[in-house]
Amino acid sequence: MSSHRITARTPGVFYRRPSPDAEPYVGDGAAVSEGDTIGLIEVMKTYREVKADTTGTVSQWFVENEDEVTIGQDLVELDT
Amino acid sequence: MSISTVLVANRGEIALRIVRACRELGLRSVAVYSDADAEAAHVRHADDAVHIGKSSASKSYLDAEAVLAAARSSGADAVHPGYGFLSERASFARAVADAGLVWVGPPADVIERMGDKAAARAVAAGAGVPVVPGSDELADSDAAVAAAAEIGYPVLVKAAAGGGGRGIRPAASDEELRRVVVEARREAASAFGSDAVYLERALPRPKHIEVQVVADGQGGVVHCFERDCSLQRRRQKVLEEAPAPGLDEGVRRAMCDAAVALAREVGYVGAGTVEFLLDTDSGEFFFIEMNTRIQVEHPVTELVTGLDLVALQLRVADGEPLPLAQDDIECRGVALEFRVNAEDPDDDFLPTPGEVTALELPGGPGVRVDTAIAAGDVIPPFYDSMVAKLAVWGPDRAAALARGRRALAEYRVEGIPTTIPLHRRLLDDPTVVAGTHDITFLEGFAM
Known part of the structure; x- marks a missing residue:
């Protein structure tokens, strides 16, 4: 089994949930498919969805909800 | 003045604008800043600065407790909220007043009433102002x-x-x-x-016309004429103008009188903006909302009236009666304001935070630039994309348009795309040149 890291395409604030009271897009250990939304990045008052660019299982998060992120920063690792 | 130190509860160009007004009035200014803004111009230019939190707005400029704590710790006796952030949050205005500080804005209950659309419509109706x-x-x-x-x-x-x-x-x-x-x-x-x-x-193709008012809470209420803010994209203003082009003189007078009546009705204090939709065919206008704060586009009003609206805010908040009567305020010439946003007009206006590697600002006669960005600065991703306002004045509309074209040609930003090319295109568009654009115009405008 190999691993793959999804990175931030834009700087901003990372959210794991669609809204503060909602469930996370992706739970720990969950299976995700390519194209699934795994989080949001707020950049200049707009929200951009972060999509999984491969299929796999969440093995590790590198960021917490509401963390500030930079371009290229690792967000999450998938076992593929 | 009885106040001596103003906490500026904002960032970017408007924080710098307030710091400058304080300096000219002999007031000490205290900036607040987030992690991302530690080196920002509003911090450098203020007399003092207090760190209030992490970079994201909710953990800094929107954190009412942190801003209040900064006001207390810095010895401020007044709080100017600018626009956006906490400026129209009634609970914050109330907390500032409860802390014994002067709030540079209308009383909390006025913010509350005008901030609730249904209550605001009731106020307008009470003042005899037509509503949609x-x-x-x-x-x-x-x-x-x-x-x-x-x-x-x-x-x-x-x-x-x-x-x-x-x-x-x-x-x-x-x-x-x-x-x-x-x-x-x-x-x-x-x-x-x-x-x-x-x-x-929904009105078919209205213009967005707004009237600037200033009230002293002691019976003095004046208007400073109107602005045409019909050039909007996704309901965000892009280019503003004063006075409104092509506006019938009788309609102008009726709108300005309506704005004053509404401000009186609600017991307004300070600078505020009464927004209307205007049906240009019939001349009918309708109140839509009141913004209970200084407006982004206040420079165009300053350019045509010669007033300093931020200084007036501070003086009125300090308890001074308005230093001028309605007849003292004249509208002279034409002013345009171009919002320079860190957005890519060629890529669906996606935000473009990043480093401004080189910057050349326009200058010369009749040109004003409000910005807190300098060459080498990094525009953070955490806040609004508007990073500068270019305003120009001319003795008439043709001269203002020519000056706008000239200033936009001089304006050079490198490192990030901005909306400057959009403005250059707009000033060559026949509808904009004729001044007949309505609020739907820009949605259909192709880059």
């Missing part, structure tokens, strides 16, 4: 359909607690309205903390 035909708050979809039958389609579904163009959805039929009301209530609940919505008739 609409409904009260709606209990459910059936109530909405019944209200729409009275108002007539197309309608807009609006969140009572919305603002800044957010929380507004159109509907053209009973079927669509039923669906939109459900969505709008859900969205309003999460975005504004209240699911209250109401209907308004």
